[in-house]
Amino acid sequence: MARGANSGKEFNDQSEQVTNIFGENVFNLAVMRERLPKNVFNKLLQANSEGSHIDPATADIMANAMKDWAIERGATHYCHWFQPMTGMTAEKHDSFISPTADGRTIMEFSGRELIQGEPDASSFPSGGLRATFEARGYTAWDCTNPVFIKEDGKNITMFIPSAFCSYTGEALDKKTPLLRSNEALNKQALRILRALGNTTAQRVLTTLGSEQEYFLVDRDFVEARLDLLLTGRTLFGAAPPKGQEMSDHYFGHIHERVASFMNELNIELWRLGVSAKTQHNEVAPGQYEIAPVFSTVNVATDHNQLTMETLQKVATRRGFVCLLHEKPFAGLNGSGKHNNWSMVTDEGLNLLNPGKTPKENEIFLVFLCAVIRAVDKYSDLLRASVTGAGNDQRLGGHEAPPAIISIFLGQQLTEIVEQFEFGSDTKTREGGQIQLGVSTLPPLPKDLTDRNRTSPFAFTGNRFEFRMVGSSASTADPNFILNSIVAEVLAELADEFEKTNDVNKTAQNILKRIIHENKKVIFNGDNYCEAWIKEAASRGLPNLKDSVEALQAFMTDKAVELFEKHKVLSKGELAARQDIFFEHYAQTTVIEGQTALRMAKRQILPAAMEFSSRVAMSVTAIKEAGADPGTHAKALEKVCALISDLQNGIDALTQALEATASLEGSKKRASSARDTILPAMATLRSAADSLELEIDADLWPLPTYAEMLFMR
Numbered sequence: 001m002a003r004g005a006n007s008g009k010e011f012n013d014q015s016e017q018v019t020n021i022f023g024e025n026v027f028n029l030a031v032m033r034e035r036l037p038k039n040v041f042n043k044l045l046q047a048n049s050e051g052s053h054i055d056p057a058t059a060d061i062m063a064n065a066m067k068d069w070a071i072e073r074g075a076t077h078y079c080h081w082f083q084p085m086t087g088m089t090a091e092k093h094d095s096f097i098s099p100t101a102d103g104r105t106i107m108e109f110s111g112r113e114l115i116q117g118e119p120d121a122s123s124f125p126s127g128g129l130r131a132t133f134e135a136r137g138y139t140a141w142d143c144t145n146p147v148f149i150k151e152d153g154k155n156i157t158m159f160i161p162s163a164f165c166s167y168t169g170e171a172l173d174k175k176t177p178l179l180r181s182n183e184a185l186n187k188q189a190l191r192i193l194r195a196l197g198n199t200t201a202q203r204v205l206t207t208l209g210s211e212q213e214y215f216l217v218d219r220d221f222v223e224a225r226l227d228l229l230l231t232g233r234t235l236f237g238a239a240p241p242k243g244q245e246m247s248d249h250y251f252g253h254i255h256e257r258v259a260s261f262m263n264e265l266n267i268e269l270w271r272l273g274v275s276a277k278t279q280h281n282e283v284a285p286g287q288y289e290i291a292p293v294f295s296t297v298n299v300a301t302d303h304n305q306l307t308m309e310t311l312q313k314v315a316t317r318r319g320f321v322c323l324l325h326e327k328p329f330a331g332l333n334g335s336g337k338h339n340n341w342s343m344v345t346d347e348g349l350n351l352l353n354p355g356k357t358p359k360e361n362e363i364f365l366v367f368l369c370a371v372i373r374a375v376d377k378y379s380d381l382l383r384a385s386v387t388g389a390g391n392d393q394r395l396g397g398h399e400a401p402p403a404i405i406s407i408f409l410g411q412q413l414t415e416i417v418e419q420f421e422f423g424s425d426t427k428t429r430e431g432g433q434i435q436l437g438v439s440t441l442p443p444l445p446k447d448l449t450d451r452n453r454t455s456p457f458a459f460t461g462n463r464f465e466f467r468m469v470g471s472s473a474s475t476a477d478p479n480f481i482l483n484s485i486v487a488e489v490l491a492e493l494a495d496e497f498e499k500t501n502d503v504n505k506t507a508q509n510i511l512k513r514i515i516h517e518n519k520k521v522i523f524n525g526d527n528y529c530e531a532w533i534k535e536a537a538s539r540g541l542p543n544l545k546d547s548v549e550a551l552q553a554f555m556t557d558k559a560v561e562l563f564e565k566h567k568v569l570s571k572g573e574l575a576a577r578q579d580i581f582f583e584h585y586a587q588t589t590v591i592e593g594q595t596a597l598r599m600a601k602r603q604i605l606p607a608a609m610e611f612s613s614r615v616a617m618s619v620t621a622i623k624e625a626g627a628d629p630g631t632h633a634k635a636l637e638k639v640c641a642l643i644s645d646l647q648n649g650i651d652a653l654t655q656a657l658e659a660t661a662s663l664e665g666s667k668k669r670a671s672s673a674r675d676t677i678l679p680a681m682a683t684l685r686s687a688a689d690s691l692e693l694e695i696d697a698d699l700w701p702l703p704t705y706a707e708m709l710f711m712r
């Protein structure tokens with residue numbers, strides 16, 4: 001049997017095998033070096049480092065080597081793997097077989113098939129960028145990400161990471177703008193590096209480590225609840241007597257069944273070359289986290305998609321369902337994805353690492369301040385990059401930052417940068433002097449800078465951690481926006497540097513100006529408290545509370561100018577994206593509304609009616625027997641009142657759904673979903689959750705919060 005046909009399950013308890021299995025399903029550099037002619041291998045390296053194309057002859061040789069490798073591992077099919085605007089991944093499989101004239105078949109795979117696919121895929125959202133009658137959508141191999149093999153049951157397929165665009169070249173996916181934004185950032189960052197005297201770096205890459213939170217719930221419970229099955233979150237459910245208040249789950253010992261799940265998950269991921277590293281229990285009962293070692297942002301984005309997919313796949317095998325929704329359970333922490341982001345040169349210099357030499361310090365401070373300015377100037381866009389109906393349920397809750405973007409720098413670094421405003425003889429906390437290009441910054445101890453878990457955008461020693469990203473989101477959106485806004489500020493600074501003869505003086509002036517203009521975005525305090533919301537307002541920081549509000553940011557003149565200038569998205573592509581996001585928000589909310597309605601009418605109302613009629617019969621029976629039915633009568637009254645509330649909720653939700661469906665235009669539907677469907681769902685839920693606490697447990701038709709969260 002081909003090695004690739006093994007399931008990860010068979011490797012349990014064999015940690016010594018980890019180094020052997022790591023990346024075994026990836027056509028990585030090591031495999032390529034071994035299997036490709038030297039000149040072909042070098043051409044690929046060159047294309048990767050220059051961002052250039054691979055010529056057809058080279059592609060043919062590569063394709064052939066890949067095919068042989070894949071077939072040896074049991075693959076019969078290949079597939080262009082892409083990330084349409086649904087936020088999920090998409091795959092269309094083709095077999096390698098090619099029939100011969102004599103009635104047999106050979107296995108073939110050409111360079112053309114490697115480089116380009118025509119999946120059509122006309123039903124994916126395009127925001128009007130392509131009419132379905134002109135059907136063609138193209139996928140193009142992203143040669144910066146290695147080809148890999150995925151095993152789904154007995155199906156073994158060679159996956160080709162690809163971008164997805166229309167016939168006329170417009171981006172129809174999440175990956176294309178990310179790749180374009182990498183180019184933009186690379187170009188502008190190199191200009192800055194050159195201006196600051198670095199002559200050797202050839203490329204600047206962005207790095208990403210995304211910590212992924214998720215819930216595990218036993219599959220039987222999920223199958224008994226239409227809401228979890230269809231929407232990934234509970235639309236009903238009274239608060240359990242015990243939740244997360246004891247902090248006994250957070251970093252607690254990992255339950256054996258979950259530990260076995262994690263073990264299998266890690267092995268599957270390692271075989272795919274995903275460097276799963278950290279795992280632990282999270283705050284809410286039933287909530288966990290997995291984090292990889294960081295890599296370049298486009299590889300990390302693909303790997304995060306694979307991680308989400310593998311989480312779900314392994315969970316199903318183990319009798320769990322993995323919930324990636326941002327807020328599966330009301331009243332408990334939701335799930336996010338911490339987006340650890342930095343910039344690094346091809347020589348390995350992390351541009352957000354405080355330096356040891358004066359020159360490195362200057363570079364660090366200029367890049368740090370560029371990020372500060374970008375985040376302040378484009379905070380609305382950054383906020384828009386994390387929209388979604390699910391994330392709206394989480395942001396502003398008790399576990400997540402509010403919708404106000406601010407930066408945590410830590411006390412020491414804040415003091416340092418604030419002093420730039422007042423002149424060049426900047427003193428450090430330890431009393432040393434900072435003069436750019438002359439002396440050095442004190443080394444910043446890491447533990448000093450990573451102590452604020454409430455900040456949406458925190459400096460954590462050598463990177464920024466953007467904590468507002470939703471757990472189910474693709475990391476492509478926040479990072480293409482982050483790359484683009486930083487590229488724009490770097491461009492602005494590079495223009496200035498390139499005109500000057502005195503680089504150090506210019507750097508001083510730039511830092512001084514940035515701190516003066518943009519320090520309002522720096523906030524080291526508690527982001528969760530009321531006082532900050534007021535203070536943020538007085539500082540003039542936007543508070544875009546929900547997705548519908550935040551999505552407006554995509555089409556401001558400022559945004560269109562930015563994305564067009566850096567060739568990340570055209571105005572048409574931006575408009576399409578905004579339209580798709582509005583529609584997705586509306587659609588998600590409508591499905592939730594319909595699901596809530598269905599459950600209320602077919603499960604909750606009948607259970608409540610059954611209970612009330614039983615109590616009513618007892619009232620009559622007790623009266624007939626000559627006793628006082630007082631307690632029964634009171635219970636009946638209470639339940640009947642709640643049933644009436646429930647019916648009112650059903651009516652209101654029905655109306656809200658009808659009203660929303662009648663509207664034309666994605667933005668109008670999204671606004672209506674927010675303003676009518678969500679409030680009606682809340683009213684309905686409140687009645688249902690009260691009923692849950694009043695009626696016979698045996699009659700209650702849904703698994704309860706306590707069962708779902710605590711039974712494994």
Ligand code: ADP
Nearest residue numbers: 207208209210278291292293294340341342463
């Ligand atoms: P914490 O829980 O304290 O935030 P973790 O160790 O769980 O820390 O996660 C930190 C994440 O940041 C990891 O994925 C790690 O690889 C990533 N990371 C570390 N350095 C960088 C960097 N320079 N660029 C991007 N990500 C980084």
Ligand code: MG
Nearest residue numbers: 211338340465
């Ligand atoms: Mg973190």
